[in-house]
Amino acid sequence: MNFSKLVLTTLASALFFVSCTNDDDNNDAPLGSYDNGVLILNQGGFGHNDASVSYISSDFATAQNDIFSVVNPTITLGDTGQDIGFNGENAYIVLNASNKIEIVNRYTLKSVGSINTGLKNPRYIAFANGKGYVTNWGDGGVATDDYVAVIDLSAKKVSSSIPVAEGPERILENSGKLYVAHKGGYSYGNKVSVIESATNTVSATITVGDVPESMAIKDGTLWVACSGNPSYVTTPLVETAGKIVKVNLATNAVTTTIAYSDATKHLSNLVLNGSDVYYTIDSDVYKMSATATTLPTTSAFSTTSQGVYGIYSFAIHDNHIYVGDAGDYSHSGKVYIYALTSPSIGTLEKTFSVGVIPAGFYFND
């Protein structure tokens, strides 16, 4: 009878469609060794628990994605990869939303432990005096609970915490001192704190420019790239221009400030390389001499021909420029590698597809 046939067909087709999808196993085998190359931390989508690490060898011949999971299949790296710090044999991977640090052997990526307590909104990590120092925002909405966690590296535990001003972000070590840039967290900062690793106390606070985004140290001078307040700040704040501030580390005094006059220029990703300084604005790479007294108005090259819309991460290593492109922030990101000098700055040499939102380059050699 037609009707019952129809019913049966419907049910049969429903059954047919109960087809199965295969487990999406990563069939890659561990390479065994991930040195002589760069580790790329992919932030992943917030709330997706899908941070990952990619590897590209120095000769660009070998690349592998999701290497933490390949080596440690039973461990989930975590939510929102923020930073990697190397200390001795170990790499410390800071997971912002997971409030933890996964510790691996930096060359094999094999897990050697994790730090799961004592961190709240951890950001960046540095090492001094045999201890780890991790900047933490605490609750994002609270301006007064920010701190630097001190890590006992052998016990793999937070041993104490040092209260600091709101929004501690990048942290750099130099001669037993730690320099913490207060980008501002949920608000907008303009200071750098100095922490003595011998006493774990803040010994000085240096006012730099608005939104200190990245730092570098060379020959007793701290270079701070300040992005300036962005266009969308609310009154009483106003948009401010990016600037580079140089601090004499012997006196903690600001010696030089070079700024843009155009308040819409917001620089980031400061890198010192040889006698040159590099930074980025949107999708352009700028280069100037370390002795320059004004900021260049024209870029060294632009990444727009690769479709990059805002350079997300940036590094220079061995005559190559590494650019991380987050794309639409939900699909695989891209890493573009450009020539630094030869044949000319900005010549595209290689392109790699990596994880979601490539957030940082960590050279492992």
Add this chain to the structure above:
Amino acid sequence: MTLKKLILSVFVLLCQLISAQNDSITNLKEVVVSDRTLYSNNKSQSIQVLNDSVIDRNQSTLTNLLNYNSSIYFKEYGRGMLSTVSFRGTTASQTAVIWNGINVNSQLNGSSDFNTFTAPDFNSVSIKAGGGSVSYGSGAIGGTVHLNNNLVFKNQFENDLRLDYGSFNTIGVNYKINVSNKKWSTQVGFSRNSSDNDYDYVGLYTSNGVQRKNENGQYETTNLFANVGYKIKPNAVLTFYSQSSNTDRNLSLISESDSKTKYINTFSRNLLEYNATKERFTTNYKLAYLTEQYQYFENIDRDDFDFGKTESLIAKVDFGYKLLESLQLNGILDYNRTKGFGTSFGDNTRQIGAIAIKAVEQHNEKWQNELGFRKEASSDYESPFLFSLGSSYVFNSFYNLKINVSRNFRIPTFNDLYWETGGNPNLNPESSYQAEVGNVFSYKKFKLTETVYYMKIKDMISWTPLDGSNWSPENIHKVNSYGSETNLGWSNSFGKNNIALNASYAYTVSEDVETREQLQYVPYHKFNSNVSYSYKKIEATYQFLFNGAVTIPSEKYKMVKEYWVSNLGAYYDLGTKNTCKIGVQALNLFNQTYQSVSQHYMPGRNFLINLTFKF
């Protein structure tokens, strides 16, 4: 023949019932429903009705009721957590929830969280697939879900109490009292459903070998409602509906070291309505005041929170005139004023005025034609001209054909327009054209509904990164959706044995026009079925749900795998004159590990005991 055997066994195993689902609007004469035209004016589309006997046999959240009894796909962030839908492959804000005839989707994000509604608070829940913006406004693109309180004008004094206790310290109290005579009708009630919700993730362990469990997942939903009707004259009724609701939820962690956060959602909904008929004229006035608020606590141990709140005033007049015995015309004027404010946006007020004209021609007993137009004017955006055109023709007792074509829309929300930072005040509404053909076959005790549809949606609002740090919504995507919905119902009695079954299957393709990819979190396949068997005072039910795999916005995990869940229930009525029913349910009977949203696992096998009293 083996295939036939296989199919038959699947039939018996998977299918199920909902006897009540069809033709349940009985005795309309003594019942006042606030949404008078839902059934009479929409014969060109299919409407599924879940009445109180179905509601009683399901878990109390609206999510569970609809997930196991309709073809709507649910995206639930762990048991009891945020729960949104995709209907016919559309987004969460393209399905409208209609409370007693009023659209109550959030003005802040455009969607409804189905875990903030408790199904036993309502007398019936109806699901209308397909476009409905001419009648129900913004968001009625994929379909509409109607929550109805019915007021009865007859002498009665009736109490309805349901008590639930289950695994993870899940406690539910749902109570309603109906007191009425021929002039007055009152329905008052409350519900409170809570759970520690600390279930184990079946078969999942941390890297140290510790059993993983749902941490920070506790929830508590409280509702109070009062509905009153007064018959001023036999043909003039004044009604008032009121509900307030509070859902206090911590958010389940995705890994053990995450920060613990929580949300509190509060709603109040009030509707005053006057309806009168005189000869060829009908008048209907509605005045509604709605508020919604969310509070987000970044740290459950601290009292400070972010919040957003809206307050809406809605006024509506509907004049009807019976031009011919077979032709009913309605003219509708509608005004909506919504004020929104909160931590992430300033104080903004939006006003919308709308005019609509509807015509229903009852050509003869077999043939009904429906036509409607709607045009809105708003302070914030350009609104498209909306229409709906449909026809239903009953060829014979075996076959009924339904055809409907409509244009529908979803307006930009307060978040889209005013969020600081990124809100874009220049957005247009999302809009869609939709066509559907429905076939209803009836044969003996079988009823089979098969609907195919095609939908083009443009100007989909999507938040995209403008540069590294600043995101803003834009009208960018275009989506084509098409698919079919099949629903089969059957019930029969053999002496004191009653068997009923209902099964539905949805095949959904929802494709981004540019990328040619299926939208994320839209399954190609969803199948669900219910079988119930009763003998005298004993009843057993079996529910089955299959959700196909979905792609998700994570390159690493790529998809959420397909899953199937079964629930088994047994009930015994101890009462003689009144109902006093004891029920035991084994949920996720086969202890499946599954998630509907990536990283948010659902519970394994768990149990629920209910006591239902009607006296």
